[in-house]
Amino acid sequence: MLSPDILLAGTINGLLTGAIYVLVAVGLTLIYGVLHIINFAHGSLLMLAMYAAFFLWRSTGIDPYLALPLVAAGGFALGYVLYRCVIGRLSRGKDENILLVTLGLAIVIENAALFFFGGDTRTVEVSWAAETVEVGPAFLPLAKLVSFAAALALCAALGLYIARSDTGKAIRAVARERQGARLVGIDVEATFAISYGIGIACLGAAACLLIPSFYVAPTSGHAFVLVAFTIVVLGGMGSFLGALVGGFVVGVTESLGGLLLGESLGQIGIPLIFILILLLRPAGLFGSRA
Amino acid sequence: MLEVRGLHAGYGALEILRGVDLDVGAGEIVALLGSNGVGKTTLNNAICGILRPTAGRIAFAGEDITRASAMAIVASGLIQVPEGRRVFPDMSVRENLELGSYRRGRGRRSANLERVVAVFPRLAERFAQKAATLSGGEQQMLAIGRALMGEPRLLILDEPSLGLSPRLVEEMFALIGRLNRDGLAVLLVEQNVVESLAIARRAYVLENGVFAMQGDAVALAADPALRRAYLGM
Ligand SMILES: Nc1ncnc2c1ncn2[C@@H]1O[C@H](COP(=O)(O)OP(=O)(O)O)[C@@H](O)[C@H]1O
Ligand SMILES: [Mg+2]
Numbered sequence: 076m077l078s079p080d081i082l083l084a085g086t087i088n089g090l091l092t093g094a095i096y097v098l099v100a101v102g103l104t105l106i107y108g109v110l111h112i113i114n115f116a117h118g119s120l121l122m123l124a125m126y127a128a129f130f131l132w133r134s135t136g137i138d139p140y141l142a143l144p145l146v147a148a149g150g151f152a153l154g155y156v157l158y159r160c161v162i163g164r165l166s167r168g169k170d171e172n173i174l175l176v177t178l179g180l181a182i183v184i185e186n187a188a189l190f191f192f193g194g195d196t197r198t199v200e201v202s203w204a205a206e207t208v209e210v211g212p213a214f215l216p217l218a219k220l221v222s223f224a225a226a227l228a229l230c231a232a233l234g235l236y237i238a239r240s241d242t243g244k245a246i247r248a249v250a251r252e253r254q255g256a257r258l259v260g261i262d263v264e265a266t267f268a269i270s271y272g273i274g275i276a277c278l279g280a281a282a283c284l285l286i287p288s289f290y291v292a293p294t295s296g297h298a299f300v301l302v303a304f305t306i307v308v309l310g311g312m313g314s315f316l317g318a319l320v321g322g323f324v325v326g327v328t329e330s331l332g333g334l335l336l337g338e339s340l341g342q343i344g345i346p347l348i349f350i351l352i353l354l355l356r357p358a359g360l361f362g363s364r365a
Numbered sequence: 366m367l368e369v370r371g372l373h374a375g376y377g378a379l380e381i382l383r384g385v386d387l388d389v390g391a392g393e394i395v396a397l398l399g400s401n402g403v404g405k406t407t408l409n410n411a412i413c414g415i416l417r418p419t420a421g422r423i424a425f426a427g428e429d430i431t432r433a434s435a436m437a438i439v440a441s442g443l444i445q446v447p448e449g450r451r452v453f454p455d456m457s458v459r460e461n462l463e464l465g466s467y468r469r470g471r472g473r474r475s476a477n478l479e480r481v482v483a484v485f486p487r488l489a490e491r492f493a494q495k496a497a498t499l500s501g502g503e504q505q506m507l508a509i510g511r512a513l514m515g516e517p518r519l520l521i522l523d524e525p526s527l528g529l530s531p532r533l534v535e536e537m538f539a540l541i542g543r544l545n546r547d548g549l550a551v552l553l554v555e556q557n558v559v560e561s562l563a564i565a566r567r568a569y570v571l572e573n574g575v576f577a578m579q580g581d582a583v584a585l586a587a588d589p590a591l592r593r594a595y596l597g598m
Contacts, residue, residue: 241463241467244456244460244463244464244467245464245467247453247455247456247460248453248456248464251453251454251455251456252451252452252453252454254415254447254451255447255450255451255452255453256453256464257415257435258413258415258435258439258444258445258447258451259439259464259465259467259468259511259515260435260436260439260440260467260468260469260515261436261464261467261468262436
């Protein structure tokens with residue numbers, strides 16, 4: 076049997092990874108909440124952002140954590156333009172079309188990455204990434220601690236922005252009442268593009284936090300999109316708080332599953348959560364709509 | 366102030382409005398009457414830039430707004446309180462009101478907030494509550510309050526009495542009268558013919574995509590054809 080110390084260490088590790096999952100899932104849930112579609116391009120855009128962080132590091136030597144504002148801003152710009160020029164235009168306001176367009180985007184981005192970057196996995200070596208810090212019974216990688224704090228700070232900042240700013244209020248208004256939003260003079264199309272941009276900016280930030288302790292390859296997005304989708308379903312589609320709680324639950328489940336059942340069998344935890352939540356509470360923990 | 370000429374509008378191949386002419390002058394209450402499903406909301410939405418007209422011309426305060434965006438129309442002071450209220454359900458009463466000044470009147474937001482609260486004291490008691498938790502009457506007040514936050518020059522009210530108790534319907538019409546006495550022009554869309562004709566100066570009756578009757582509200586109220594068709598007399 077595993078000792079409590081190992082379980083505790085596993086839990087802490089899961090929480091640390093969970094915070095990055097939260098960031099990825101917050102982007103997905105925000106896009107869902109406003110556009111009412113699953114952004115199938117989420118994983119491939121995360122992969123693209125990881126390549127951006129990688130190439131920035133390789134060409135200029137800039138630490139991915141320092142490149143975060145740049146990659147996040149780039150993510151916002153890319154998301155905004157993608158919505159304006161591709162998604163919004165091709166879907167002509169029909170939600171079900173948006174879904175197909177994002178699926179098409181995912182396929183294009185992944186194949187383009189394979190073509191331009193090759194199939195090799197790439198890693199970033201930052202000198203301090205290997206350092207560990209002793210927290211209770213666990214020796215935790217410094218990189219993971221920093222990314223944990225940064226991910227939570229970013230989520231809090233985004234939460235405040237959505238709650239307080241006029242743009243944030245417009246986003247929430249459009250999410251639940253498009254017609255009402257039009258009638259107070261909100262630019263609904265621009266709000267869609269801004270929301271999509273913020274969702275992709277979250278990916279940009281997550282990519283920078285992930286890459287020092289991970290790797291990137293053209294298929295890197297797959298694992299994360301499944302995880303993020305599970306989190307969003309668990310927390311409740313479109314719920315910010317749900318993404319937060321769901322991210323930590325999934326992070327810990329994954330980490331403890333790996334400890335108890337081994338690396339590969341431990342992966343069963345995530346689909347299991349997915350199935351259980353669909354059976355027991357299809358609206359998710361904090362979902363208002365089924 | 367509002368000038369609609371030869372307006373055609375519909376949904377795809379389905380033409381709902383087949384050439385309507387309508388005017389609202391400064392300071393007027395004009396009633397737009399007609400049975401359910403005849404196209405009153407369609408006309409509102411065409412005026413407000415939500416629905417593209419297929420033909421005709423709309424001008425507001427001397428400017429052509431036929432092809433203007435909903436945003437530009439709100440910015441010019443033509444503001445609609447839609448059928449079914451369309452308040453933001455998961456946002457607080459205060460946030461709903463604040464969003465009323467998203468496009469217009471933003472600089473005077475706090476002064477206007479006080480003004481709206483003076484009109485609807487009940488909203489002040491519910492400031493922090495989510496709009497979805499309000500009663501139907503309160504939601505209607507909120508929808509009107511939100512529109513007032515945008516400093517309308519012409520207010521379009523789409524069936525404001527729908528779903529309200531008879532006492533609240535009385536209050537609603539009294540309120541519309543008060544707002545109008547302060548100088549606000551109102552286009553009042555209603556199925557409540559008697560009350561509407563009582564406060565309006567002029568009225569239009571929509572039937573089969575055109576105005577079957579129009580004119581002075583007092584004269585219309587006495588018109589035997591109208592009384593037969595809409596009041597069952
Ligand atoms: N979005 C829409 N698509 C297709 N038909 C519609 C749409 N909205 C309304 N209609 C139809 O247009 C007609 C007029 O509707 P509406 O303008 O809402 O009438 P009213 O407001 O007078 O009750 C109705 O027959 C309705 O079924
Ligand atoms: Mg109607």
